[in-house]
Amino acid sequence: MRWEGNRESDNVEDRRDGGGGVPGFGGRSIGIGTIVVALLGGWALGINPLTILGLLSGGSPAQVQQAPARHPPxxxxxxxxxxxxxxxxxxxxxxxxxxxxxxxxxxHLVLFRGATPTACGTGQSAMGPFYCPADRKVYIDLGFYEMLKNRLGAPGDFAQAYVIAHEVGHHVQNLLGISQKMDQARGRVSQADYNRLSVRLELQADCFAGVWANHAQQARQILEQGDVEEAMNAAAKIGDDALQRAGGGAVVPESFTHGTSAQRQHWFDTGLQSGSLQRCDTFSARAL
Structure with missing residues (x-):
């Protein structure tokens, strides 16, 4: 991926020195790594997946007292x-x-290590990267990239960029009001139906990541040989079916929250090939 020398964002907060505020508890966080936690968190990092997934239990946004933001060195x-x-x-x-x-x-994008307060509750490294709609921030412990490469078998800088673009895709959903509709549905549908809606939400974020790649390539020619394959490989390795197999258990489609490997690849590619928001309407799609 051609990135060096390009503009850097001023909207990055560095909390890796351990600084932070008082954690609150509130809105649902949406992350590419949540299913990774459920299946691999205990094995890889010694953290109870049920404890971490409790962060996704919903509620109203919380206020977080945060130390002044610092830019990374x-x-x-x-x-x-x-x-x-x-x-x-x-x-x-x-x-x-x-x-x-x-x-x-x-x-804003927040770099942290271990744990950090968010308006969605206490974020932990074992969750993988995630987006909190309540404070409109993407959170990432850069150590996740080592897990992506070494434990999940998805190396490459464009695979890493795909992860960020997916979380930003959730921010786009938040701005478009899609995330709010998901929250409204939480108490009105069964858990199985909500899981199916969650799959559509996550696949749309994958598609939005593809839309980003399409436009970035047209404007700045960021892609090098093998980059698309890196992203497609990452999408495959974090599909619900692949992660359930990697966790040593049975594949249970009713429990899927992010989509299968094939679905994640398909929707990323849909965004990449079309560059169109309208083509990313996973909620209207008959087949995923």
Whole structure:
């Protein structure tokens, strides 16, 4: 992926020194790594998956008292990479929203280690990267990329960029009111039906990640040989069916919350090939 020398975002907060505020408890967080936690968290990191998944139990947004935000150091290459990818998503979505007659509101991205307070509750590294709609921030412990590469078998810088673009996709859903509709449905449908809605939400975020890649490539030619394959491989390795197999258990479609490997690849590719928000309407699609 061609990223060095491109613009870096100013909307990155570095909490890796252990600083932070008082955690609150509130709204649902949406993350690419939540199913990773449920299946691999205890094995890889010694954390009870049920404890971590409790963060997704819903509720109203909470206030978080947070220490002043700090920018990452200039000599931190991985932080620079994340800042550059975030900036690229800002440029793409600002343009896409403008074309649709709207105004894009940029999210913040928080780097942390271990645990950090969020308006959705206490975020933990074992959750993987996640987005909190209540404070409009993406959270990531950069150590997740080692798990992505070494434990899940999905190396590569564009695989890492796909992860960020997916979480920013959840921010786009939040701005479009899609996340709010999901929350409204929580108490009105069965758990199985809610899981099916969650799959559609996650696959749409994958599609939005593909839309970002399409526009970024057209504007800045960021893709190198093998980049798309890296993202498709990552999408495959974090499909619900693949993760359930990796966890040593049976594949239980009724429990899926993110979609199968094939579905995640399909919807990322749909966004990548079309570059169209309208083509990402997973909620109207008859087949996923």
């Amino acid at each position: 200039a000599d931190d290459k991985m932080a620079r990479f994340v800042s550059t990818v975030l900036a690229d998503t800002e440029d793409v979505w600002t343009d896409v929203f403008r074309q649709q007659g709207g105004t894009y509101q940029k999210p």
